[in-house]
Amino acid sequence: MTTGTAAADWTVVDEGWGRRAVDFATLSEPANCREYVALHHRLGIGERDLVLDIACGAGLAVELARARGARCAGIDASGRLVAVARDRSPDSDLRVGDMHALPWADGSFDVVTSFRGVWGTTPAALGEIHRVLVPGGRVGLTVWGHLKQSPGVWALQPFRLASTAKVANQANMVSLGRPGAGEELLSRFGFVEVERISIPFAWEFPDPEGYARALAATGPAYEAIQHVGETEFFEAAVAQARERVREGLPLRAEIAVSGYLARKAS
Numbered sequence: 001m002t003t004g005t006a007a008a009d010w011t012v013v014d015e016g017w018g019r020r021a022v023d024f025a026t027l028s029e030p031a032n033c034r035e036y037v038a039l040h041h042r043l044g045i046g047e048r049d050l051v052l053d054i055a056c057g058a059g060l061a062v063e064l065a066r067a068r069g070a071r072c073a074g075i076d077a078s079g080r081l082v083a084v085a086r087d088r089s090p091d092s093d094l095r096v097g098d099m100h101a102l103p104w105a106d107g108s109f110d111v112v113t114s115f116r117g118v119w120g121t122t123p124a125a126l127g128e129i130h131r132v133l134v135p136g137g138r139v140g141l142t143v144w145g146h147l148k149q150s151p152g153v154w155a156l157q158p159f160r161l162a163s164t165a166k167v168a169n170q171a172n173m174v175s176l177g178r179p180g181a182g183e184e185l186l187s188r189f190g191f192v193e194v195e196r197i198s199i200p201f202a203w204e205f206p207d208p209e210g211y212a213r214a215l216a217a218t219g220p221a222y223e224a225i226q227h228v229g230e231t232e233f234f235e236a237a238v239a240q241a242r243e244r245v246r247e248g249l250p251l252r253a254e255i256a257v258s259g260y261l262a263r264k265a266s
């Protein structure tokens, strides 16, 4: 399994997420920038904060939190993505590891974020987030929202070329976006003042080939590539995107993303 995984198999995540770390960092992750800016703003991240980003990927969100003056830490299961994150933020505490067993002491952080990194299939990570926050500490998570109603859902369609079992797992992963699901989970793990917010999210790419290359660098794309092969995945992604080309404008996929804000009780 190469996407959000249970504690037992986190060490294989790098196989999918890390194999094209440079493409992910430069072609895919930057397209998420609206999400990072919006959540950091709503959390009021600033100079007084020590921030942990969970499933930090190649660390663009960490770099942007540092730009707001925060001191930062991050963790991701992919060693090759963490190598990029360290290159971007050499003064931050960036570690390779599992979100279900965070290698920091209780009460270490003022703020914990995760950008589509905590899933319906990884609920126990919420317990770890609660543990490492100071009393009164803030958490901000983003999750995919109502994908079928998103105008840009076409951009995720090639993931469905994965095996039936993997596609079923992808559906379980995005379950935290359902009405009430994230609120229930955060409350169950002791968080208070839980609020759901809407997060701006739009991927933009120069052309169908650029989109296909960016998408191919992600973990769920690797699951599809394992099933149908590189060539079929690439051709399907390019064909999907060709229908969306607009003269003189970028390829743009607006996708529903929800955010959760909450606090650890003081």
Ligand SMILES: C[S@@+](CC[C@H](N)C(=O)[O-])C[C@H]1O[C@@H](n2cnc3c(N)ncnc32)[C@H](O)[C@@H]1O
Pocket (backbone or CB within 6 Å): 002, 003, 004, 005, 006, 007, 010, 013, 014, 017, 029, 032, 054, 055, 056, 057, 058, 061, 075, 076, 077, 078, 081, 097, 098, 099, 100, 114, 115, 116, 117, 219
């Ligand atoms: C959808 S990506 C999100 C990455 C990044 N937050 C971003 O905004 O692009 C999911 C990330 O979760 C990481 N991941 C998957 N399972 C993990 C685990 N058990 N512990 C830590 N990170 C994990 C992957 O390596 C990948 O970077």
